[in-house]
Amino acid sequence: MSQSSPFFNRWLSQFGPDHVIAVLTDLLDAGAVFAVDQHGKILFWSKGAEKLFGLPAEAVLNQPCNAALDCAEGHDPCGLAEQGQIKAQLVHIKAKHGSNTISCYRTARAFFDATGQFAGALEFMQPQSISNKVDDSASFHGILTQDPLMLEAIKIIRNVSETEATVLIRGESGTGKELVAHALHLESARCDRLFLAVNCAALSPSLLETELFGHVKGAFTGAIRSHAGLFQRANGGTLFLDEVAELPLELQAKLLRVLQEQSFLPVGGDEVINVDVRIIAATHRSLREEVKAGRFREDLMYRLRVVPIFLPPLRERRLDVNLLLWHSINQRNIQGIRHITSIAPDAIRCLLDYAWPGNVRELINVVEYAFAVGRGHELRLDELPPEFREAPAPPTSTTPGPNSRRNHSNEAEQIKAALTATNGDLEAAAQSLGMSRATFWRKRKKYDIA
Numbered sequence: 088m089s090q091s092s093p094f095f096n097r098w099l100s101q102f103g104p105d106h107v108i109a110v111l112t113d114l115l116d117a118g119a120v121f122a123v124d125q126h127g128k129i130l131f132w133s134k135g136a137e138k139l140f141g142l143p144a145e146a147v148l149n150q151p152c153n154a155a156l157d158c159a160e161g162h163d164p165c166g167l168a169e170q171g172q173i174k175a176q177l178v179h180i181k182a183k184h185g186s187n188t189i190s191c192y193r194t195a196r197a198f199f200d201a202t203g204q205f206a207g208a209l210e211f212m213q214p215q216s217i218s219n220k221v222d223d224s225a226s227f228h229g230i231l232t233q234d235p236l237m238l239e240a241i242k243i244i245r246n247v248s249e250t251e252a253t254v255l256i257r258g259e260s261g262t263g264k265e266l267v268a269h270a271l272h273l274e275s276a277r278c279d280r281l282f283l284a285v286n287c288a289a290l291s292p293s294l295l296e297t298e299l300f301g302h303v304k305g306a307f308t309g310a311i312r313s314h315a316g317l318f319q320r321a322n323g324g325t326l327f328l329d330e331v332a333e334l335p336l337e338l339q340a341k342l343l344r345v346l347q348e349q350s351f352l353p354v355g356g357d358e359v360i361n362v363d364v365r366i367i368a369a370t371h372r373s374l375r376e377e378v379k380a381g382r383f384r385e386d387l388m389y390r391l392r393v394v395p396i397f398l399p400p401l402r403e404r405r406l407d408v409n410l411l412l413w414h415s416i417n418q419r420n421i422q423g424i425r426h427i428t429s430i431a432p433d434a435i436r437c438l439l440d441y442a443w444p445g446n447v448r449e450l451i452n453v454v455e456y457a458f459a460v461g462r463g464h465e466l467r468l469d470e471l472p473p474e475f476r477e478a479p480a481p482p483t484s485t486t487p488g489p490n491s492r493r494n495h496s497n498e499a500e501q502i503k504a505a506l507t508a509t510n511g512d513l514e515a516a517a518q519s520l521g522m523s524r525a526t527f528w529r530k531r532k533k534y535d536i537a
């Protein structure tokens with residue numbers, strides 16, 4: 088489908104495509120955009136490129152790209168003509184006559200003329216360290232971290248993605264389990280096939296069964312046509328089963344069969360469907376404990392946790408709080424409504440001491456809140472959500488807090504307060520606490536909150 092309306096060209100010609108492209112690339116403040124012709128000569132050099140490489144447009148326009156930039160990985164013309172496109176390749180670039188080497192993710196797309204000859208390219212360079220407030224950050228398919236345990240998890244993902252092993256990710260809500268599962272898919276040989284996700288806690292057992300395995304026409308009242316389930320739709324790709332510990336026992340048996348035999352029966356069907364799907368599962372619970380309590384099949388646990396990956400909660404990753412705060416701030420700065428360049432000392436102390444029950448999802452919401460309610464270049468304490476000012480921050484602790492009674496009662500109180508504040512609007516209440524709907528539902532059930 089076309090990406091533009093038939094009126095786009097007319098609209099474009101009013102302002103001139105060069106002006107519109109300049110405005111568009113200015114919006115990508117955090118990166119450099121440039122275009123080269125078929126000989127590699129620079130035809131367009133964005134403001135972001137001027138800023139990133141310290142080279143004004145006049146100095147580089149009509150110059151060959153390799154006369155302006157030295158790329159440590161570079162071959163001429165950068166492999167683009169052969170590959171057609173390059174996606175997030177890490178390159179180390181130095182502006183000619185410059186002294187600093189800049190690590191960037193390079194994404195580029197070549198154009199070819201009617202005879203198939205290379206006709207030029209558009210390139211986007213995003214600096215690896217997206218904020219000058221943080222150094223040594225690692226970004227891996229959108230996962231930002233400086234935490235040793237998280238870096239260890241990334242190492243495991245890189246290695247395990249080359250295999251077909253089943254992976255079980257454990258971590259609290261909002262720690263990035265789905266992001267990690269997606270990264271694993273993108274690193275694997277299945278990356279060009281579908282990645283589908285389902286939250287096993289969010290659906291009733293019967294709905295979950297039809298969602299996973301599909302149903303045939305007439306399987307139950309209302310099944311007026313057959314429906315392909317997630318396993319069938321993800322064939323060749325990856326299926327992410329979030330909150331797998333919530334899977335009812337009868338569905339656990341069916342899942343075990345798919346894992347063992349790569350086949351299943353749709354609801355109401357009598358014909359076996361064969362599939363080739365990689366399963367990545369996640370849970371915030373200990374599956375061993377669930378097995379002990381008789382709620383989870385031991386054989387399925389062993390099948391799922393061939394490679395376990397643990398994601399620590401955000402309160403145990405102080406370095407990441409700063410990194411992710413600045414990442415979220417920079418992302419919003421780009422939108423231009425407000426430009427935050429510093430965080431007041433009392434605000435940053437509060438942010439670093441906070442227990443982050445909703446982990447990274449909550450942190451993103453806190454930044455969104457500050458952008459919504461505050462103005463000016465400094466993020467101030469009174470621009471943080473009420474819980475930062477009203478409740479005293481829990482003591483900094485490296486021992487796991489999520490299971491402590493204190494945190495439990497805090498959490499139950501927070502959920503009740505959020506429900507009152509939003510007049511019982513579940514979606515809004517979950518969002519205000521930085522929780523997904525499923526997590527919010529599960530926690531309400533756990534604390535018996537109507």
Ligand SMILES: Nc1ncnc2c1ncn2[C@@H]1O[C@H](COP(=O)(O)OP(=O)(O)OP(=O)(O)O)[C@@H](O)[C@H]1O
Binds near residue numbers: 230232258261263
């Ligand atoms: N290390 C990280 N770097 C950047 N963004 C992150 C990171 N971890 C999490 N996020 C972001 O935080 C949000 C929540 O992450 P995600 O949905 O993967 O968490 P989850 O553990 O699967 O949560 P839930 O169990 O509630 O579904 C997403 O917007 C995700 O992009």
